[in-house]
Amino acid sequence: MKAIRLHAFGPAENLVYEEVPDPVAGSGMVLVEVEAAGVHLVDTMIRAGTNDDSPIPVPSLPTVPGREVAGRVSAVGPDVDPSWIGKRVVVHLGMVPGGYAERAVAKVESLYELADHVDAAQAVAAIGTGRTTAGILNQAHLTADDVVLVTSAAGGIGSYLIQSARNAGAVAIGQAGGPSKVETVRSLGAQFAIDYRDPDWATTLKSELGDREITLLLDGVGGPNGQQAFNLLGTGGRALMFGWSGGGPIEFTHEDLMTRGLTAGWAIGAKLTRHLRALESAALEETTTGRWKALTTTFPLSEAAAAHKSLETRATIGKVVLLTEGSHTSTAHPTPSDQPRSA
Template sequence: MHAIRHHAFGPPDVLVLEDLPDLEPAAGEVRIAVEASGVHLLDTTLRRGEAGGPLPPADLPTVPGREVAGVVDAVGGGVDGSWVGRRVVAHLGMVPGGYAEQAVTTVGTLFAVPDDVSFPDAVAAVGTGRTALGVVELEPVGPGDTVLVLSAAGGLGWLLAQSAVAAGADVVAAARGVERTRALADLGGEVVDYGRPGWDEAVRERGGVTVVYDGVGGELGRTALELLRPGGRHVMFGYAAGEPTRFDTRDVVERGLTVGWSLGPRMMALPDGIPGLARRALARVAAGEWRPLVTTYPLAEAARAHADLEGRRALGKVVLVAGGRDHR
């Protein structure tokens, strides 16, 4: 099989396509002929040799990636043979190996993919989608809310903005640059370019916002927090900028804001936990309630995918696909 591997930590070009032995499923496992592999910003952190949250840098050499979709083509001992030929998607958890033409995983990680859901969309649902749904279920918005969504042209921000519009909220979708803001035009909310000076003043002049969905952090997250009306909510679920959004007692006591970082444990406490979120996110895509924004790259061009993701050039969820050309 072909797989992307790296033997050293460093820039995107450490990712190389190699020919590796076919995988064999062990007892309780299946082998997936992978059609789509999810690329996460966390993958770029690990590639550089830095710890990614609970994930330490991998032992080298390694095949990155933890989200795969495709067709089961072999099963290990004790696994029902009817799995062979079924369209599935899985999150591999703590063990990488997704950037490859084959992946093995336990039966318990599998979710069936309906025929009318593409493999790239299924990948977007099983990882990014489950996080988006956790935010939506734990920090819902609705009519009367004005919601600022940071990095709305990213895979997660796109789903959050889409959900907020569907819930009847007044949405301000924020992204950087002409191409990324143009991609948000059909979401149904107002679009702002936070790469332009004064973008925050324009939001403040419209009365500020009641909720911020923040997966960026850093200086941008702080600017967004300052746009909250008294009693507003700042919902943090990531910090792509490299550091969480700063806040202090003045924000909480004097402005009455709800600010915090506790979504992970709260998501795990939901019915069926993280797997339940993945299942419900996939169901939303299947029902047409969510339209993931996806940019695909051929598996062999994983280095370019990483470079575009780090350079904020890729739109939506980044996915590697088996063969073919990249497309949006």
Template sequence: MDAVILRDFGPAENLELAQAPDPVPGPGQVLVDAVAHGVHLVDTRLRAGEAGPLPLPRLPAIPGREVAGTVSAVGPGVAPSWIGTAVVAHVGPRPDGGGYARKVAVDEERLHRVPAGPDGATMEPADAIAMIGTGRMAVYTLDIASISAADVVVVTAAAGGLGTLFVQEALRAGARVLALAGGESKLGALRAVTAGTDRIALVDYSAEGWEETARAALSSLDATDGATLVLDGVGGSLGTAATRLLGGRGVLVVHGWASGGPNAFATNAAGAGTGAPEVEVRYAVGPDAPPMSDQRPYQERALAKAASGEWRVLTHRVPFAEAARAHRELEERRTTGKVVLV
């Protein structure tokens, strides 16, 4: 079968399209003929040889943990009725998950049937992929954030896989939203997703003087006292600056640090007595985050939101053979929505 194989840690070019043996489903497993494969930022870290939330895989390895496709075979103890079913699954936390392959053995308990979308047709595999990992994390983070109609919400990386969902859910809750994204193309994608509402302002954080522009945008949202909630998955100087848009006090929800560095407010390094807001920090990642003992309910809720049309799913699709390109574009922040190999 075709597979993307990592033989040495390093740059994206180390991802090689090659042949690998077809996996055989074991007891309690099915074989999925995959047509969509999720790409996550942690995949790029592991490829580079950086251990983090997951240990480094033993090489050679097939990266990836999110797949969608059709069940083609079942292992011992699995009902044959699964064969021919369109499914999506997160294969689990193993670092060499085997997701960047045309055939993937998946535990039956991790399968979700791909639901029908708002038009009655089966949801596209790439959209289902976006919900099984990124959508699941969005639901979990939004539970922690607990957005209300009284909130003024700042979203960093608002055109990303998580950010686009946060923006949509905050608007659904009746909140006002300041969406931060880098570049006109990303702002354009956000406009398409949020058309029809005047409760959102878009700011290009790659433009000079963006913080002043952001404060003016808050005023245009009748939020002259500042924001009440920041959803930050970038960290570093951008996340810290975004958090300074809070009013005298507010809530910061940390769901990542894509910049490689922490949000200073999350490390108590923002500086008391400097005019900085008083911040309540809540974590969706890391040891201080509430436990997610069972991912399945969050995955089901995310799939249901996409299937019902509550969430419009944005995906950045790259041909399967160009996994290296997908990694580069994700690392260089040139993607909009969830990155998927198709």
């Protein structure tokens, strides 16, 4: 079969599309004919050899990256119910890589059967990015009374959060970089879509909100932009953080919390990992019912290196997904063919 293999840590060009032996489903395992494989930011860190702070172990080389796949079961291990054969499934492979390939093996207890109308790219987005979003929302306690500011709203998690705020009846405010991404955020249902590259975005937003105050900040960016967003929180507001891709976590003091009546929390970690199966189920339910529609940027499996480069330079929208040859995944969602690759 064809797969992407990493022989040495380093730049994206180290991801090689080559022939590798077919995996075999052992005890408690199934073999999946992969239609779509998810690309995660942590994949780029592992490839570069810079994931020292990640709970995911450094793999032995050579390795086939990727931990999220959707496709059809073609074979099962000797002790697995053969009725799985032929079913469309999605699965998170956990700590074991192997997703960037035409075939992958997975634990049968980790599988979810897919409804026919759910395409593979949507499923891959839900099983990884969606489960993280579901965990964030469990802690956010979002209500119709909220005015919600989501940073990086054109990203995988951010786009789900905007849709959830819209679905809850809250006022949804989304940030993104560049006019195209801003329009994408608006199309998701955000009442206010903001280009964070505008140095006056905070002043403009305050003017547009009038007497309304931001009650909830959902931030995965941090850095100067996240700091400005935090400073906009109204009295009694909540800040829930899940990353700092913008250069470092938001900084605040006990005095900030006390004088403004704020609460602040970190959403990622043990709070999520204790309930992953429930969070995956919740994300797939939102996807199956159509309440969530993932933004996706797709690449052929053979172009995994280009996918990594685009993700690292923020040239992608939503979830980055690799498609195998002959995949029947819909392209109704943003892809490189209908969205610019420049931010």
